[in-house]
Amino acid sequence: MSKKVAxxxxxxxxxxxxLYAGCKFFAGYPITPSTExxxxxxxxxxxxxxxxxxxxxxxxxxxxxxxGALAGKKALTSTSGPGLSLKQELIxxxxxxxxxxxxxxxxxGGPSTGMPTGPSQSDVMCARWGTHGDHAAIALMPASVQxxxxxxxxxxNLAETYRMPVFVMPDEIVAHMRERIEFRxxxxxxxxDRAAPSVPPSEYKPYDTTFGDVPPLAAFGSGYKxxxxxxxxxxxxFPTTKAEYVQAEEERQLRKVxxxxxxxxxxxxxxxxxxxxxxxxxxxxxxxxxxxxxEARAQGIKAGMFRIKTFWPFPDKQIKALADKxxxxxxxxxxxxxxxxxxxxxxxxxxxxxxxxxxxGEPVNPEQILEKMKEVK
Amino acid sequence: xxxxxxxxxxxxxxxxxxCPGCGHGIVMKGLIRAMDTLSLKKEETAIVSGIGxxxxxxxxxxxxxxxxxxxxxxxxxxxxxxxxxxxxVILVGGDGDGTAIGGNHFIHxxxxxxxxxxxxxxxxxxGMTGGQFSPATPTGHKASTTPYGNPDPAFDIVKLAIGAxxxxxxxxxxxxxxxxxxLIAEAIQHKGFSVVEILDDCPTTYGRRNKYKSVVEMMNxxxxxxVPVKAAEKMxxxxxxxxxxxxxxxxxxxxxxxxxxxxxxxxxGGNK
Amino acid sequence: xxxxxLRFSGAGGQxxxxxxxxxxxxxxIHEGKQSVQSQSYGPEARGGASKSEVIIAxxxxxxxxxTKCDALLALTQEACTKYSDDxxxxxxxxxxxxLVTKLPEGNYKRVGFNIINTAxxxxxxxxxANIVALGAMIALTGVVSxxxxxxxVLSRVPEAFLELNKKAYAAGFEKAQAAAAxx
Numbered sequence: 001m002s003k004k005v006a007x008x009x010x011x012x013x014x015x016x017x018x019l020y021a022g023c024k025f026f027a028g029y030p031i032t033p034s035t036e037x038x039x040x041x042x043x044x045x046x047x048x049x050x051x052x053x054x055x056x057x058x059x060x061x062x063x064x065x066x067x068g069a070l071a072g073k074k075a076l077t078s079t080s081g082p083g084l085s086l087k088q089e090l091i092x093x094x095x096x097x098x099x100x101x102x103x104x105x106x107x108x109g110g111p112s113t114g115m116p117t118g119p120s121q122s123d124v125m126c127a128r129w130g131t132h133g134d135h136a137a138i139a140l141m142p143a144s145v146q147x148x149x150x151x152x153x154x155x156x157n158l159a160e161t162y163r164m165p166v167f168v169m170p171d172e173i174v175a176h177m178r179e180r181i182e183f184r185x186x187x188x189x190x191x192x193d194r195a196a197p198s199v200p201p202s203e204y205k206p207y208d209t210t211f212g213d214v215p216p217l218a219a220f221g222s223g224y225k226x227x228x229x230x231x232x233x234x235x236x237x238f239p240t241t242k243a244e245y246v247q248a249e250e251e252r253q254l255r256k257v258x259x260x261x262x263x264x265x266x267x268x269x270x271x272x273x274x275x276x277x278x279x280x281x282x283x284x285x286x287x288x289x290x291x292x293x294x295e296a297r298a299q300g301i302k303a304g305m306f307r308i309k310t311f312w313p314f315p316d317k318q319i320k321a322l323a324d325k326x327x328x329x330x331x332x333x334x335x336x337x338x339x340x341x342x343x344x345x346x347x348x349x350x351x352x353x354x355x356x357x358x359x360x361g362e363p364v365n366p367e368q369i370l371e372k373m374k375e376v377k
Numbered sequence: 378x379x380x381x382x383x384x385x386x387x388x389x390x391x392x393x394x395x396c397p398g399c400g401h402g403i404v405m406k407g408l409i410r411a412m413d414t415l416s417l418k419k420e421e422t423a424i425v426s427g428i429g430x431x432x433x434x435x436x437x438x439x440x441x442x443x444x445x446x447x448x449x450x451x452x453x454x455x456x457x458x459x460x461x462x463x464x465x466v467i468l469v470g471g472d473g474d475g476t477a478i479g480g481n482h483f484i485h486x487x488x489x490x491x492x493x494x495x496x497x498x499x500x501x502x503x504g505m506t507g508g509q510f511s512p513a514t515p516t517g518h519k520a521s522t523t524p525y526g527n528p529d530p531a532f533d534i535v536k537l538a539i540g541a542x543x544x545x546x547x548x549x550x551x552x553x554x555x556x557x558x559x560l561i562a563e564a565i566q567h568k569g570f571s572v573v574e575i576l577d578d579c580p581t582t583y584g585r586r587n588k589y590k591s592v593v594e595m596m597n598x599x600x601x602x603x604v605p606v607k608a609a610e611k612m613x614x615x616x617x618x619x620x621x622x623x624x625x626x627x628x629x630x631x632x633x634x635x636x637x638x639x640x641x642x643x644x645x646g647g648n649k
Numbered sequence: 650x651x652x653x654x655l656r657f658s659g660a661g662g663q664x665x666x667x668x669x670x671x672x673x674x675x676x677x678i679h680e681g682k683q684s685v686q687s688q689s690y691g692p693e694a695r696g697g698a699s700k701s702e703v704i705i706a707x708x709x710x711x712x713x714x715x716t717k718c719d720a721l722l723a724l725t726q727e728a729c730t731k732y733s734d735d736x737x738x739x740x741x742x743x744x745x746x747x748l749v750t751k752l753p754e755g756n757y758k759r760v761g762f763n764i765i766n767t768a769x770x771x772x773x774x775x776x777x778a779n780i781v782a783l784g785a786m787i788a789l790t791g792v793v794s795x796x797x798x799x800x801x802v803l804s805r806v807p808e809a810f811l812e813l814n815k816k817a818y819a820a821g822f823e824k825a826q827a828a829a830a831x832x
Contacts (some may be wrong), residue, residue: 007674007686025460046645051459051638056485060452063445063482067425067456070443071464075456093446117690177687177713178670180677201420220441221461225420227387228435229444238390238436284713291711361689366712 004183010148010175011078014104014168015040017152018076020184021191023102024050025068025075027085029061032116034106037078049374058086062103066094069101072194072219072226074156078104079122080114084130091165092131093230094192095253098217100159100194102152104168106175107283107334109361118361119172121283122335127167128312134250138264139167139312141282149308150189157192158264162256163214165233169311170201171334173284173363207249208235213256223316261313268307271297275304277376278326278351280319280343282308285332285364292369301373308339319346327377328352332364352376385419387439394433398584398592400551400577401431404498405438407557407575408467409551414562422465425454427474430505430579431498434469450480451486451495451507458493460523462635465565466492467474472499473511476532480512487541490569491634495573496561498551500579508582519586538572545571546627551578554601563625569633573581576603576621652706653792654715657782658732659724662695664779667805668722669701671783675793675801676705682793685724698728705792720790722782723749724764741789743782743825760789762828767820775816784821788831795822 008016015037018026026041038054043099045052051068055061061077069075079087084105107123109115127139138158140151151168159166182185197204201224208215215235218224231239232246240246257264271279271293281289286307296303306322308315321328321341328351331340340355347353354372358364386409395401413420419440419497426432428447435442441464445453449467458466475483475497486493502520503509510520510527513534517526538546545567557575564571578584578595590597606624609617642648655672657665666688673686688701702715720741723729726749729742731751736742742752746761764785768778780802787798799818806814 007670007677025456027456043645046638046642046647049642049647053459053638055452055455056481059449060455060482060485063449063452063460064456066445067443067453067458069456069458070453070461071457073460089446090449168824173687173713177672177685179685180683208518219419219441220423220457221464223420225439225441227442227444229436230446231444287711287713294711363712363714365714365716367716 002107003185005180006183007178007180009036009178010142010145010170011106012040012151013145013181014078014170015044016183017149018102018156019044019048020149020189021074021153021156022193022212023074023076023156024048025065025073026050026052026077027055027061027064027075028077028079029055029058029066030291031058031080031083033108033175034078034080034104037104041076046133058083059090062087062090066090066097066099069099070220072222074160075101076104076152077101078106080106080108081110081114081126084126086121087323088126088130094134094165095131096133096230096232097228098163098253099165100153100163100217101165101370102159102168103165106151107169107171109328109359117172118199119284119333119363120359121125121171121285122338122359123169124311124335124338127169134254136254137165137167138162138164138257138310139169140240141308141311142168142170142174143283143286143307144174145177146181148174149181149184152190153189157190160192160194161214162260164216164257167312169283171285201225205236207233207237209252213252213259258313264310265313265315266309267315267318268309270305270307272304272306272322275302276327277301277303277330277373278322278328279303279305279330279332279369280308280339281305281332282311282339285334288364288366289330289332289369291366295366295370296373305374314342314346316346319343320348323350326351328354330354330369330372330376331358332356332369334358334364380410380413382406382409383592385412385439386437390437393437393505395430396581398580398595399430399445400500400575401403401427401498403551403554404496404575404577405434407554408469408496408561410558410615411561411565412453414558415565417465417565421463422467423454423457424467424469425450425457426468427470427479428505429471429474429503431469432470432474448474448477449482450474451479451482454493455486455489455491458491459635459638462492467565468495470497470515471504472501472534473503476512476537479581484537484541487538487543487572489634490542490544490631492568492570494561494564494571494573497574498577499534499574500577500583502579502583504579504582521582521586534572534574535626539589542570542631543572543627544569544629544631545625547572547625548574548576548621548623549601550576550603550623552596553603558621560625567628569631652704652710653719653790654717655703655705655720655786655790655792656703656715656718656732656788657703657722658698658699658700658728659722660728661683661690661697661699662723663699663757664776665699665722665724666690666701668783669703671716671801671805672786672798673703673705674805675797678701679797679800680793682707683710685710687713698725698731700728700732707824720786722786724778724782726750729753736773743789758832760825760828760832762824764821767824772813772817772820774813777813780814781821784818785825788822788825
């Protein structure tokens with residue numbers, strides 16, 4: 001049997017990835033450059049008995065998403081910068097109430113309306129620190145149309161495994177460019193469904209950590225009745241201000257992710273074995289970086305690339321190890337130095353760090369990266 | 378008839394947080410009687426709220442309860458209902474939560490006519506934050522943020538709901554306790570988005586700033602201003618001056634949102 | 650074939666993004682090569698400068714945008730002026746002779762004919778100007794075969810417009826061949 005192939009945009013592929021993962025609920029609000037995701041979901045979800053709703057605003061979309069997820073559905077929303085800002089309070093709600101869902105955020109220029117049709121990578125910090133309070137974050141960075149599909153599937157797996165909102169964050173170039181993609185066969189990619197409670201409804205507590213840091217989440221309407229709140233809570237879901245519970249709960253919600261960082265963090269090492277220069281790149285910028293590394297190698301320059309596939313949690317361990325090995329890092333990105341901050345944090349002064357930062361609506365091109373390599377000493 | 382209120386209250390979750398004299402408990406008892414009358418199954422009923430004193434109500438009720446963020450109850454509830462149309466979804470909250478920060482979700486839930494019931498406890502004030510004026514605070518009244526009197530005109534929540542497209546709109550008061558359960562029960566039975574405004578009192582943050590000497594005086598005011606819609610038919614404009622109509626004020630039939638979406642699924646061929 | 654870079658430029662609403670998609674699809678789905686299509690556009694649904702870029706190669710494509718343009722289509726003077734500066738030496742500039750009168754300096758092959766007018770008056774509908782241009786681009790560059798180009802066109806258009814698009818594609822292909830021979 002030959003595979004179904006298609007020539008699609010990243011946004012369209014993401015929607016098909018969500019359907020592969022078993023997504024049955026979409027709530028969104030139109031925003032450039034992400035609307036194709038909503039358009040495909042509005043056409044495809046009803047075909048599989050799923051539900052699509054266009055809400056009155058971005059906040060309402062995030063709220064309906066969490067409501068749908070709590071009612072047991074795998075749930076997706078798509079948005080972009082300003083929408084991501086508006087959704088942040090309820091992303092925090094999703095974190096504290098531990099409701100799995102996927103937020104597909106296409107990065108355009110900003111702040112505010114910025115350059116709505118231009119590419120950027122300037123929402124990466126917003127994904128980590130946008131909502132208030134302490135919380136863990138998972139954010140994936142696709143660099144191709146196929147990866148938009150595959151990473152959305154993985155994002156659902158991570159959301160359901162760790163019971164939290166998970167971001168997929170293509171830049172506008174990846175979201176809008178078209179490439180050939182393969183629709184995955186059933187079974188080809190792992191699909192993780194929400195763990196069902198192992199206890200009967202009478203004994204169920206939505207935040208009971210007896211058996212681990214990620215307690216199973218029952219669905220509203222499935223025979224279980226329980227309370228969900230944005231307040232700090234006890235294992236039974238009811239509010240508490242008792243210091244020992246609040247402290248322990250908040251720490252658990254970070255631990256459930258950071259204790260599994262090796263399972264969560266994915267990356268690609270390209271030509272790094274003997275590299276003296278390491279380009280740290282993600283999204284479409286990694287494609288420029290790969291091009292530049294190939295050119296550099298042809299010129300006898302020992303360059304390689306570390307491609308970030310999971311931006312949050314950040315690949316601290318890997319960057320730390322590279323800092324001991326390479327002379328310098330080049331960090332090309334379509335923002336004014338967000339990933340650079342993280343690389344600097346990990347490198348701890350052990351290697352030179354050179355940023356290439358573009359926010360003019362144009363991609364960082366391979367020539368710029370090649371040119372920057374000359375500055376590594 | 379003696380109701381077994383405790384059968385629908387979560388064991389161990391009382392006492393509630395409401396002040397002595399607050400009408401929210403009266404509304405909760407009305408809701409319990411309505412749910413009992415309709416024999417709503419606990420596992421198949423979701424009570425959703427936003428933030429505020431009234432929004433603490435779900436925590437006391439023994440069913441699926443969702444205490445969301447400020448103003449967002451209607452949007453969360455829309456997600457729950459669309460995902461599981463077979464569930465009974467009831468929203469509860471206050472005037473500030475529902476018509477200020479949540480105003481957009483409120484009017485759009487009305488517009489969609491999604492089959493849920495929204496109980497708005499209107500005590501004219503943001504109580505939990507200490508008595509700031511809300512969109513329901515009457516012009517000229519005092520609040521912690523209107524020390525010289527409120528310059529804002531107030532929303533008529535009933536008219537707002539009707540204008541936005543709600544297909545069942547009723548109003549009661551915390552004084553008329555025996556009417557509350559009947560209004561709520563009828564609202565729940567209505568197919569479509571139903572709104573029940575309950576005029577309520579907040580002696581702690583509203584009453585004392587606006588020269589009400591006691592809870593009794595506040596309750597008496599509710600008694601005095603309320604005119605059942607039937608009785609109003611026989612009254613002159615003069616007699617109705619300063620009165621507030623109560624009872625079922627609006628009831629029409631219109632296609633319901635989840636039913637309409639089911640048709641979308643059918644058109645898309647998703648019923649295989 | 651190593652990396653080949655094409656750019657379709659003009660005004661929003663001229664169907665250039667679609668033309669780019671069809672070419673990329675022809676290369677990727679019908680010809681078995683690698684291709685990437687990307688675009689940049691302004692807030693206008695109609696008007697404004699618009700470009701669609703297609704990279705075609707035998708090996709996987711890293712950088713998805715044009716570095717040095719091998720072939721440029723310009724359907725407006727604004728687009729020609731704005732997007733011709735990275736045209737490769739020895740590359741191809743295909744332009745509409747009615748709309749583009751000032752050609753940029755440089756050592757490349759200039760091929761022009763009345764693309765939009767051909768669509769309007771010879772094929773019968775201005776809306777297929779993008780398909781005329783696509784046929785012409787494929788004739789001049791040979792990045793995909795004439796047949797695979799046509800297949801890609803026909804798989805994208807509704808039944809009722811198959812003949813119209815077939816005609817537009819053929820007209821573009823043949824007019825470009827003639828114009829190139831004369832150039």
